[in-house]
Amino acid sequence: KNEVEQSPQNLTAQEGEFITINCSYSVGISALHWLQQHPGGGIVSLFMLSSGKKKHGRLIATINIQEKHSSLHITASHPRDSAVYICAVRGRTSGTYKYIFGTGTRLKVLA
Amino acid sequence: GAVVSQHPSWVICKSGTSVKIECRSLDFQATTMFWYRQFPKQSLMLMATSNEGSKATYEQGVEKDKFLINHASLTLSTLTVTSAHPEDSSFYICSGHRVGYNSPLHFGNGTRLTVT
Numbered sequence: 001k002n003e004v005e006q007s008p009q010n011l012t013a014q015e016g017e018f019i020t021i022n023c024s025y026s027v028g029i030s031a032l033h034w035l036q037q038h039p040g041g042g043i044v045s046l047f048m049l050s051s052g053k054k055k056h057g058r059l060i061a062t063i064n065i066q067e068k069h070s071s072l073h074i075t076a077s078h079p080r081d082s083a084v085y086i087c088a089v090r091g092r093t094s095g096t097y098k099y100i101f102g103t104g105t106r107l108k109v110l111a
Numbered sequence: 112g113a114v115v116s117q118h119p120s121w122v123i124c125k126s127g128t129s130v131k132i133e134c135r136s137l138d139f140q141a142t143t144m145f146w147y148r149q150f151p152k153q154s155l156m157l158m159a160t161s162n163e164g165s166k167a168t169y170e171q172g173v174e175k176d177k178f179l180i181n182h183a184s185l186t187l188s189t190l191t192v193t194s195a196h197p198e199d200s201s202f203y204i205c206s207g208h209r210v211g212y213n214s215p216l217h218f219g220n221g222t223r224l225t226v227t
Contacts, residue, residue, distance in 0.1 A: 033215070035218075041223070042220040043221075048215050088216075099216070101154045
């Protein structure tokens with residue numbers, strides 16, 4: 001079982017729909033990141049969370065530390081939101097830290 | 112926002128040659144650089160972590176003599192794929208991390224390596 005699990009793996013939505021992508025993890029973490037990877041390969045960091053909720057434009061990210069779960073929501077989705085969304089956790093190993101990545105959620109928003 | 116410049120964006124080389132990929136943090140000091148490999152439709156696989164001025168820490172299964180990482184300054188880290196082989200063909204991407212406990216990751220745009 002992966003230490004970071006994302007669901008769904010693939011998601012197709014109509015423009016304007018509300019989208020939720022989930023991330024569950026099984027390790028102790030100091031932070032959780034949501035990343036967006038476009039077809040060309042470039043990756044953009046959307047959010048870094050250690051507790052609570054953050055909002056940026058149409059994007060909202062939440063995290064529940066006790067339940068080891070985070071969600072990324074996209075309101076009023078648009079075709080330009082089509083990308084792979086990756087959840088990454090910063091864990092702790094022997095006093096250092098390393099990042100563990102989920103397998104990504106491939107989102108396609110249709111016009 | 113912070114910018115990481117990765118070069119080249121794509122490279123084709125012949126088997127047996129070496130390829131160097133550069134990752135520069137343009138407007139911040141990256142005390143730590145991470146190097147990843149990504150296969151088609153898969154997530155990022157961490158290859159190694161490099162801290163400025165010290166030897167890189169490689170993940171299990173990653174050959175340190177094949178993937179040479181140098182992080183000589185706070186703004187530059189390089190990955191050299193030595194004696195490249197077709198199975199080294201992949202997408203390589205770096206990310207830089209600022210000084211500070213919980214700071215964001217800043218990714219380069221990646222390098223697509225094709226070994227013929």
